[in-house]
Amino acid sequence: MSSKRATSLKDVADAAGVSVATVSRLLNGSLQLPPETKERIDKAIRDLRYEPNPHARRLSRGRSETIGLVVPDIANPFFATLVAAVEQEADKRGLALSLHATLNRPGREISYVTALARNHVDGLIFVTNHPDDGELAAVINQAGKVVIVDEDVPNAIVPKLFADNEEGGYLAGRHLADHGHRHIVYIGGPQEMISTRRRFLGLERALMERGEPFQVTRYEGSFTVEFGRQAARRFIDEGKQATGIFASSDEIAIGLIEVLLAEGVSVPGEVSVIGFDDVGPLHLFAPPLTAIRQPVRALGERALALLLETNWQEPETLRSEELLPVEIVVRNSVAPPSKQ
Amino acid sequence: MSSKRATSLKDVADAAGVSVATVSRLLNGSLQLPPETKERIDKAIRDLRYEPNPHARRLSRGRSETIGLVVPDIANPFFATLVAAVEQEADKRGLALSLHATLNRPGREISYVTALARNHVDGLIFVTNHPDDGELAAVINQAGKVVIVDEDVPNAIVPKLFADNEEGGYLAGRHLADHGHRHIVYIGGPQEMISTRRRFLGLERALMERGEPFQVTRYEGSFTVEFGRQAARRFIDEGKQATGIFASSDEIAIGLIEVLLAEGVSVPGEVSVIGFDDVGPLHLFAPPLTAIRQPVRALGERALALLLETNWQEPETLRSEELLPVEIVVRNSVAPPSKQ
Numbered sequence: 289m290s291s292k293r294a295t296s297l298k299d300v301a302d303a304a305g306v307s308v309a310t311v312s313r314l315l316n317g318s319l320q321l322p323p324e325t326k327e328r329i330d331k332a333i334r335d336l337r338y339e340p341n342p343h344a345r346r347l348s349r350g351r352s353e354t355i356g357l358v359v360p361d362i363a364n365p366f367f368a369t370l371v372a373a374v375e376q377e378a379d380k381r382g383l384a385l386s387l388h389a390t391l392n393r394p395g396r397e398i399s400y401v402t403a404l405a406r407n408h409v410d411g412l413i414f415v416t417n418h419p420d421d422g423e424l425a426a427v428i429n430q431a432g433k434v435v436i437v438d439e440d441v442p443n444a445i446v447p448k449l450f451a452d453n454e455e456g457g458y459l460a461g462r463h464l465a466d467h468g469h470r471h472i473v474y475i476g477g478p479q480e481m482i483s484t485r486r487r488f489l490g491l492e493r494a495l496m497e498r499g500e501p502f503q504v505t506r507y508e509g510s511f512t513v514e515f516g517r518q519a520a521r522r523f524i525d526e527g528k529q530a531t532g533i534f535a536s537s538d539e540i541a542i543g544l545i546e547v548l549l550a551e552g553v554s555v556p557g558e559v560s561v562i563g564f565d566d567v568g569p570l571h572l573f574a575p576p577l578t579a580i581r582q583p584v585r586a587l588g589e590r591a592l593a594l595l596l597e598t599n600w601q602e603p604e605t606l607r608s609e610e611l612l613p614v615e616i617v618v619r620n621s622v623a624p625p626s627k628q
Numbered sequence: 629m630s631s632k633r634a635t636s637l638k639d640v641a642d643a644a645g646v647s648v649a650t651v652s653r654l655l656n657g658s659l660q661l662p663p664e665t666k667e668r669i670d671k672a673i674r675d676l677r678y679e680p681n682p683h684a685r686r687l688s689r690g691r692s693e694t695i696g697l698v699v700p701d702i703a704n705p706f707f708a709t710l711v712a713a714v715e716q717e718a719d720k721r722g723l724a725l726s727l728h729a730t731l732n733r734p735g736r737e738i739s740y741v742t743a744l745a746r747n748h749v750d751g752l753i754f755v756t757n758h759p760d761d762g763e764l765a766a767v768i769n770q771a772g773k774v775v776i777v778d779e780d781v782p783n784a785i786v787p788k789l790f791a792d793n794e795e796g797g798y799l800a801g802r803h804l805a806d807h808g809h810r811h812i813v814y815i816g817g818p819q820e821m822i823s824t825r826r827r828f829l830g831l832e833r834a835l836m837e838r839g840e841p842f843q844v845t846r847y848e849g850s851f852t853v854e855f856g857r858q859a860a861r862r863f864i865d866e867g868k869q870a871t872g873i874f875a876s877s878d879e880i881a882i883g884l885i886e887v888l889l890a891e892g893v894s895v896p897g898e899v900s901v902i903g904f905d906d907v908g909p910l911h912l913f914a915p916p917l918t919a920i921r922q923p924v925r926a927l928g929e930r931a932l933a934l935l936l937e938t939n940w941q942e943p944e945t946l947r948s949e950e951l952l953p954v955e956i957v958v959r960n961s962v963a964p965p966s967k968q
Contacts, residue, residue, distance in 0.1 A: 354726070361712065362708055362711050362712035362715055363705075363708050363709045363711075363712035363713075364708075365703075365705055365708065367708075368702055368703050368704075368705065368707075368708030368711075369703045371702050371703075371708075371711075371727070372701065372702035372703035372729060373703075375702055375727060375728065375729050376729065376731075379728070379729070384726050384728075384748070385726065385727050385728070386694070386724050386725065386726055386727075387711070387715060387725050387726075387727045388715065388719070388724075388725070389712060389715050389716065389719075391716070408724070542909050542912060545912055546911070546912065549912070568908065568909060569882050569908060569909070569913075571886070572882060572885055572886065572889075572912075572913045572914070573909075573912045573913065573914070574912070574913070574914035574915075575914075
């Protein structure tokens with residue numbers, strides 16, 4: 289986070305050596321403290337020029353406050369884990385959670401954000417899964433207390449929180465390149481989504497670093513099992529020319545592996561596969577799948593913290609994009625290209 | 629459902645040849661209808677002696693109505709799928725969903741049900757995951773508008789909805805017995821939970837049907853990956869005497885398979901394994917896992933329908949237990965016992 293970030297409750301708490309809850313409750317008037325402690329907190333508030341956020345105080349004032357959470361599909365293990373993490377954090381703070389799935393229904397995203405603007409919830413954590421023509425961004429900017437997670441809504445000027453997709457693509461590309469792969473199939477989601485683009489850019493960066501000729505064949509469609517199956521069939525139909533496949537979500541990997549298995553294409557014997565997400569039980573696949581692991585729970589926890597800490601009155605702080613680190617989990621699905 | 633069931637909105641709609649939504653909106657006063665249609669509906673109401681449920685009407689009256697949903701763990705794929713199905717049904721009816729996870733925190737279940745009684749939500753769908761000493765049942769009976777799903781709370785007198793656990797255990801037992809197994813390890817959840825007991829009873833019924841001697845070794849603990857690992861280690865430590873294992877949830881199966889794989893115990897070569905749930909990608913395991921599939925989405929959809937249709941004024945209808953059918957999905961993890 290940049291040094292221009294406004295002082296948060298946490299900054300005050302750290303400086304005063306107390307918990308965030310303590311500072312919050314002091315400001316709410318719901319806590320008696322020893323004079324020395326109160327003075328320490330007051331001093332921190334003055335020194336750090338902390339401006340209590342009336343919205344944050346309202347959000348912390350008890351059970352009736354509700355946070356909205358909008359995700360594409362609750363049954364998807366990635367989003368289920370994200371929802372679980374947000375709910376746990378919300379519960380710690382006495383906030384209720386109102387949950388909505390957009391699935392692929394047009395207009396749903398806009399109607400949920402609009403409900404926020406009408407005060408049905410006190411803040412919204414929002415995960416989109418398809419490109420925006422600008423309408424959603426406009427509605428988000430008007431609604432105000434929204435944090436965007438996992439996928440971008442370009443032109444929405446609210447705090448944003450993503451996994452480090454570019455670094456994830458880089459780690460995947462480097463792992464494949466380290467094993468000697470130079471022709472790789474990249475299976476991504478919709479091509480306009482930042483997750484798709486950034487993972488590709490990272491993959492490309494890793495291959496360019498080698499200083500040798502390379503080729504990336506791009507199949508971009510959707511983060512679904514069915515698209516993984518289609519990609520597998522296309523790979524086979526096009527002659528299985530690449531030696532490595534970067535399947536950039538668990539769902540894509542599941543569909544891909546299903547078809548490769550069914551068609552007798554051996555992994556990593558004939559083709560290496562590396563995945564992305566690592567939420568599902570990839571370690572029990574045949575072979576156990578190497579994958580880039582997303583910090584899903586951290587995304588959920590941090591999303592709620594951002595929602596509560598952000599000073600919505602301060603426009604500069606709204607233009608923030610935070611990236612959480614990913615890591616590679618090496619298993620058994622990547623090997624050097626076989627001689628054919 | 630028994631013939632003593634009170635007339636529902638759907639009965640009236642069917643008799644009048646219109647949709648449930650039409651009848652509902654007519655009763656709400658929010659719809660103008662042609663006189664003939666209105667008369668048909670009125671006649672159906674009279675003939676069937678339909679008593680409009682003031683609670684149901686309130687529940688169907690628009691976006692501000694909120695249903696509570698309490699599950700043990702949202703990240704667990706079974707519950708994630710259940711939540712997704714409930715959310716979809718709620719959304720169709722213009723209801724918001726307030727979601728809570730109890731995890732293993734004592735007192736959480738009681739506090740969420742109590743919040744319902746204080747009118748924070750208009751109805752509650754409740755999934756427990758541990759035995760009750762009676763306190764939870766008392767609170768549920770007092771709260772009123774609660775539907776219990778998946779696991780029982782004994783002595784709670786509200787509509788209950790479960791998968792047909794006994795039939796599931798029977799299908800698993802019969803599949804193992806058909807392949808010649810007579811000594812089986814049963815890995816279940818907490819021993820007092822009806823899912824654990826009924827799946828065992830079904831398993832036992834299938835084995836008794838053979839009319840031959842049989843043995844079931846019971847490891848009962850929790851529906852967790854860690855318990856599956858412990859069970860695998862115990863099976864190995866006790867000399868791998870059984871020839872078949874019934875791992876009665878996806879999590880248990882994952883832990884079991886992890887350890888069997890790590891210890892070089894071949895499935896189904898040395899021991900056959902059959903699972904229960906089939907929410908995860910069991911078809912990609914090594915070997916693809918045979919399992920009893922739970923009707924998870926149907927449980928979620930039916931739970932909400934029950935919540936809305938139940939006549940909470942009519943005590944007889946509260947004592948209902950509905951079972952949804954399960955099915956066996958045959959894959960590759962069960963074979964005849966090998967000669968050792």
